[in-house]
Amino acid sequence: MEIIKKIASVPLFEDLSKKQLADIAAIAVGQKYKRGQLVFSEGDEGSGFYVLISGGVKIFKLSPEGKEQILHIMGPGEPFGEAAVFAGEHFPASARTLSESKVLFFPRRSFVDLITNNPALSLNMLAFLSRRLRVLANLVESLSLKEVPGRLAAYLLYYSKHKNDPAILELGISKTQLAALLGTIPETLSRILSRMGKEKLIKAGLRHIQILDRQGLLELSEGSRRLT
């Protein structure tokens, strides 16, 4: 059963005993999605939740006019769709794969039983939900209190936290997707990237961005500086 090995490496299932991991493995169902496939839609009945094993998934909302706002981008090891398990029962947003992806699906009923008898698992889940809450609170802050250059600067700084200048960031997503994550449109993002380039804050490539002036970005993200 190599499924146990996969499960053991998922942060959500950290600190669990062999026996507990086996219990979890017993209720997990493996699934595979092609790039661009819809995993679930906002409003769907949430009969369980997912853990991403490989690939990438975006969680997003769509406006009637077709504009997309990305809430999260999930990488391997991350759970998604959990909120529907513990409250409300239907998904508050939609999920689509960004590349070919493997996921594990956990049916609601069995998982709730499992968590009930498993304090470590429930604390892990609480930690994940709390972290997600924080991410969304920051997104709200970005959207409401920052202009697009500030949002982009904050994003770049966040994703380069552990690198030194000149840091080269592999975006891993298209600029269209990045725009949707920042709450804007590709045209606006493109213009701002070019302005940031002119001011020697960054150097933008096709799918990567080089940070030249961290301090400048910080000032932008905090509103104490503006792009000319």
Next chain:
Amino acid sequence: MEIIKKIASVPLFEDLSKKQLADIAAIAVGQKYKRGQLVFSEGDEGSGFYVLISGGVKIFKLSPEGKEQILHIMGPGEPFGEAAVFAGEHFPASARTLSESKVLFFPRRSFVDLITNNPALSLNMLAFLSRRLRVLANLVESLSLKEVPGRLAAYLLYYSKHKNDPAILELGISKTQLAALLGTIPETLSRILSRMGKEKLIKAGLRHIQILDRQGLLELSEGSRRLT
């Protein structure tokens, strides 16, 4: 100990036995705040979380220029500041009372112990966090995908869900606060209320709003109609 009675009526502590309620009561600390007092600030070390017993509390973020975005408005019985207990350890936003308020404070350490041995409590907490996640996802959607009239319409519809037309809503907050909740400023809100009044969608009073045309508001919130 009337503290037990208070605790028993808190939804978070539903379905718990007498003994469990007593355990919870044992670690709770009562606190009292005057109107407008800060309960905690973004970034503060979260040594525990709160349950609001009476009064009102807003959870908010502040921009460097002083603009405020309200994330939640808490009423009696609701917990707040929980995210810091389970992840991150510092508060992701600030909290201020809207009126004189009584709260119970639960120290982190003892509460984690308690939840570990108490599956029902942990499921309740998961449900609360999940619901909060949903609220924030909707706020993001509002801010990013709707214009101010649409946000206001959605807000009004949500808060009148269980009433029939013509529903009279007691806002319970000032229009300045409502603006901060909708991600705009009082001037803009004022103009939009007046436009909605002209179109006979609502009738706005000082601290209450009467809904005249639910269908019209729905269309506004879904983007299929615009204010002239």
Next chain:
DNA sequence: CGTGGCCTTGATAAAGTTCAAGAGCCGTGG
């Protein structure tokens, strides 16, 4: 009865979206 807070209204300005067109890149298939 005066003062401060909240709300309203108007004029102006800024940021971002929309619409439109064109350039670069890539995979497919002739």
Next chain:
DNA sequence: CCACGGCTCTTGAACTTTATCAAGGCCACG
């Protein structure tokens, strides 16, 4: 191997929404 079609990205110009700045009105509370 090259050409085509589709996709993403970029750039420009006009337009829309919202914020900002300024002033005046209303009400409550001391």
